Amino acid sequence: AQSVTQLGSHVSVSEGALVLxxxxxxxxxxxxxxxxxxxxxxxxxLLLKYTTGATLVKGINGFEAEFxxxxxxxxxxxxSAHMSDAAEYFCAVVSGGYNKLIFGAGTxxxxxx
Amino acid sequence: xxxxxxxxxxxxxxxxxxLSLECTVEGTSNPNLYWYRxxxxxxxxxxxxxxxxxxxSSEVPQNLSASRPQDRQFILSSKKLLLSDSGFYLxxxxxxxxxxxxxxxxxxxxxx
Numbered sequence: 001a002q003s004v005t006q007l008g009s010h011v012s013v014s015e016g017a018l019v020l021x022x023x024x025x026x027x028x029x030x031x032x033x034x035x036x037x038x039x040x041x042x043x044x045x046l047l048l049k050y051t052t053g054a055t056l057v058k059g060i061n062g063f064e065a066e067f068x069x070x071x072x073x074x075x076x077x078x079x080s081a082h083m084s085d086a087a088e089y090f091c092a093v094v095s096g097g098y099n100k101l102i103f104g105a106g107t108x109x110x111x112x113x
Numbered sequence: 114x115x116x117x118x119x120x121x122x123x124x125x126x127x128x129x130x131x132l133s134l135e136c137t138v139e140g141t142s143n144p145n146l147y148w149y150r151x152x153x154x155x156x157x158x159x160x161x162x163x164x165x166x167x168x169x170s171s172e173v174p175q176n177l178s179a180s181r182p183q184d185r186q187f188i189l190s191s192k193k194l195l196l197s198d199s200g201f202y203l204x205x206x207x208x209x210x211x212x213x214x215x216x217x218x219x220x221x222x223x224x225x
Contacts, residue, residue: 036216044216049212104156
């Protein structure tokens with residue numbers, strides 16, 4: 001079965017610094033991979049997704065992620081952090097039939113001045 | 114455009130009381146529907162999913178049940194709540210996996 005592992009439950013960066021949130025997946029078939037963001041007491045918002053084609057995927061709010069099959073990774077990056085990026089980020093993979101979305105444990109991003 | 118509605122936004126219930134959370138989707142037909150729970154400081158756990166009216170699959174044995182009485186309505190229920198049922202419950206819908214899911218705004222359930 002497919003699964004994802006997010007390395008680091010908490011990440012703290014300075015405003016303007018590079019954001020790097022790590023995600024590794026396990027899948028026996030070509031994966032569909034997603035990054036979602038969750039602001040406090042809200043639902044999840046899709047940041048970006050990888051299905052097929054270009055391995056560098058651009059999303060909303062300046063985020064991007066690169067699918068690396070050889071490393072089974074799908075890390076999320078943003079060149080310059082903004083205070084408004086503070087939130088929890090979830091990596092997810094589609095698993096099995098009926099398109100079940102399996103989430104990692106999440107990474108809470110803190111951005112300090 | 115498609116929208117998903119989830120209510121109530123917050124709920125405080127005593128142990129042993131029943132529960133009913135509702136989720137409805139607009140602007141699409143025959144969606145796959147999902148219930149997730151997010152416990153404090155933890156990731157999202159898939160509880161139930163449904164691919165059609167009356168078709169419910171449970172991912173985790175527990176004190177909860179789900180029903181889909183109409184194509185775009187998905188209900189999460191419990192006959193008797195436990196303290197461990199506290200959490201943030203999210204409904205989501207999707208048509209095909211490659212498009213990801215759209216999530217509702219969630220229900221914060223506190224069992225006291």
